[in-house]
Amino acid sequence: MGIMKRGEGPEAEDAPKCCGCRFPLLIALLQLLLGAAITTVAFLMLSLSPSLLTRETPHWAGIILCLASVLGFILYCITYLPDEKTSVQFIAKLLYFVLCALGLVLSVLVAAFAGHHHSQVSSFLCQQAGEDCVCRLDPGDPIARSFTYREVSDCEAVTGTLGLYFLIQIVLNLCQAGVCAAGAFIMWKHRYQVFFAGLQIGSISSKHWQKV
Structure with missing residues (x-):
């Protein structure tokens, strides 16, 4: 519990603030950049082979972050x-x-x-089968599960390029998680952590306020 100085009461809080103080513009910009990057990498992965599953090409995660960024810019513009x-x-x-x-x-x-798929792709042994690429974790095991990537002319695209894309997704999504955590924390802190009790100490002219 502390005593606020002159000019630091609720009237000071209601005073106009600079544009950058209304909302953390940097967070919204980072969300937009990371969301666009994640979506772009996901569609590049999908262009390698249409056999890739939705969880392997997380464009949906990037789109959600772009929506959050747009909402952040709206918050920035709201009085x-x-x-x-x-x-x-x-x-x-x-x-x-x-x-x-x-x-x-x-x-x-x-x-x-992405981490699971990256470790899996790094252990693949693939061979070309026409226009497809067939990969196995253990080619000596006849009942081992095989993964068929359709419309892949070179298996190097699976063992090399696809693994690199998974690695990029790991880095981007970890950064995205940090930015989202920061944005959620800022909203929570702004709403619940800082508030005035509205108790006045001393005369009105002195404007000493008690902060809880």
Whole structure:
């Protein structure tokens, strides 16, 4: 518990702030860049072979982050009012927090899937079968599971390029998880951690306020 100095009461909080202080613009920019990068890499992976599953090409994770970024820019443009005195501001903040939390969970899942697939692809032994590439973890085992990648003219695209894309997805999604966690924390801190009790100490002219 501390004593606020002159000019640091609720009136000071309601005072106009600089544009960069309304919302962390850097977070929104990072979300947009990372979301675009994740989506682009996912579609590049899908261009290697149409056999890749949805969980192996996580364009959906990048799209969700782009949506969160757009909402962040909307929050940046909304006129600041303390304590969510407008329904638009409250709904926008709530949606942004939900999207950041969802982006954090999805990013961790995508990084885990990408790590598993990267280790799997690194252990593949592949051979060309017409226009397809057939890969096995243990070619000496006749009942070992095989993975067929259709429309792949060179198996090096699977063992080399695809593994590199998985590695890039791991790095991008880990960065995305950190940015989403930061965005969700900032929204939570702004809403719940800092508030004024509204108790006045001393005369009105002195404007000493107690901060809880």
